[in-house]
Amino acid sequence: MDSWLVYRQMLRSRLFEEAVAVLWEHGLISGEMHLGTGEEATVAGVVLQLKDGDAMALDHRGTAALLMRGVDPYLLLREFLGQPDGLCNGMGGHMHLFAPEYLAASSGIVGASGPAAAGFALASQYLRPGAVSVAFFGEGATNQGMLLESLNLAAVWQLPVLFVCKDNAWEITTQFSSVSHSGLAERAHGFGMTAVDVDGSNVEAVWEAARKAIQLARQGGGPTFLHASCVHLHGHFLGDQLLRLADDPFSEMKTSTLPMMKSFLRRRGAPFGVRVHGIRHAMTIISQAPARKAIHKKDPLLAARMKLESYPEQLLELETAIQLEIQQVTESALSSMLAQEGNLS
């Protein structure tokens, strides 16, 4: 693994997505925005080992993977801004990104990347022997029937798939462990494939696990399940209510906690003890808010950078160059938009 190359790609992805967050905050991007900040080590450790002919099935959080695979950041940004010269002509937005030249397809439907990767792998068995496909999905998706079905399909057909589970332990406000039994690697193993747990914030660990899995798949050894623990630095999506609660407890309390207390005190309903039990469950959700802020300690980018800190000059040069690139991309994506608006008026 080339630590410089890997850090470069991780940083590039981070700065790009941070720029996206600013544009979203300014209202230039509509709807939801799921960032992959915090997942960079997991994504980089896998995607940077892919070659021509390999495929990627992505979830609603696919920006980092596409960027690292080589998709032009300008095209991504223009897509997010809903412009006709975006990656998908402004039709898709960030949850529905498609890059046929990289055999990369996303889906906003949780779990859909499992069967999608299986299909890419099936085609490669016929048409591109030696090529592999990767499925990226969150741990929440592992309770989706279609994903579990695709694990079996990949195992029984020995499909060259790398199933990458990015496990941040949370499905929006639901803790994964509260709605799910058994370890995920154990589960995948039960389907008849190699399954490994890896620290998804440690890019070297991911790289090594992915290297073995990809090698196995290229040689016809079938699928591997990579269970990578990671964090979401921006929560489930931008404007995540739990993060908002942590940032501005007072105004969020006013809109959520006051109605809740009123409801708690309403006549008719469950006995007091049961209500208290309900409050306890609600508080479990709310009390996660500060924890969501604290995950910055597990930032994979900082860990990757630490390895290079003994070369401060090189590091500065690299970081300056990436900053400049992202700045230029952002400016040019915005300037053609402003120019267009000028033409209209």
Added chain:
Amino acid sequence: MRNLTFANAIEDALAQAMSSDPRIIILGEDVRGLRANLLVRFGPERVRNTPISEAAFLGASVTAAMAGLRPVVEIMLVDFIAVAMDALLNHAAKIEALSGGRWKVPLVVRTAAGGGYGDGGQHEQCLWGWLAHIPGLAVVVPSNPADAGGLMLAALQQESPVVYLEHKLLAENWLNSLGSGGRKTVQYDVPQQGARGQVPGTWTPTPIGQAAIVREGSDMTLISLGVSVHRCLEAAKLLKEQGVSAGVIDLRTVCPLDVETICKEVGKTRRMLVVDEDYQGFGLSGELAAVVLEAGVSARYGRVCTQNTIPFARILEDQTLPSTNRILVASQQLLEHGG
């Protein structure tokens, strides 16, 4: 009377029903967060979080209903119902018929629908026509707080499955989490009459299968549901300025259709314009033409619907979904011909 938001009206009616019927439970993804007010009043046994397993928990809700519970199962967005379609199509909708009427499925499927906030084509569909196509399912789509609560109560009292769709532009909690995300920098065209309004102190059911004439008119009849009702009302106001008297019917229920009201109104005006945010082909808008023809009412017909996959880009999205402007253009066409 009280003044409530659309989302609070649904919750209020649900709470009223839950407090008198212990068989009602709520289950779905993240419902303990989404329905925290009900969680703290009725306890965690009646507000259950599920894993992201729509096929399993919707399928399980069908038999839970058959075995005596009254589940309100939430499919976050109706787009995701595709994942669990078998439970609805082959089971919830058919058990009563297949059992010779011996077994009923008193199930409410609650789900958010509709676009207008730039979330892309897998998150903004309506699909109510697609669901109503299946015999055995009732499908309701309220357009204002009073109907939202009343239809929820009616759905809970029904002995057979009801799909209850709430439009995201009306339900502030959905628009807040999926559209604005707390931002003040984005604006969406929210019809105020639909997002907040007068509701009764105690809920009574709004009968399923009964449309409402929300504006009388003698020259043409606009037939609509959900957010589009408000676009129709706006268009009707503008048409009035041009001397055209356009009436508006709010269907409220897709299935069963209130054929009587539709035919009566169209019979008077002889011009019908269907405004449906769902897909145009093979759906509700065509069905409305069919029932009018079947009844022997002759009328000029037009429709403003969603024809293609909903684009992410706001400008393209605006052109794709029904808008006041598109309604006005279609109305003119209808009036110009065969007057």
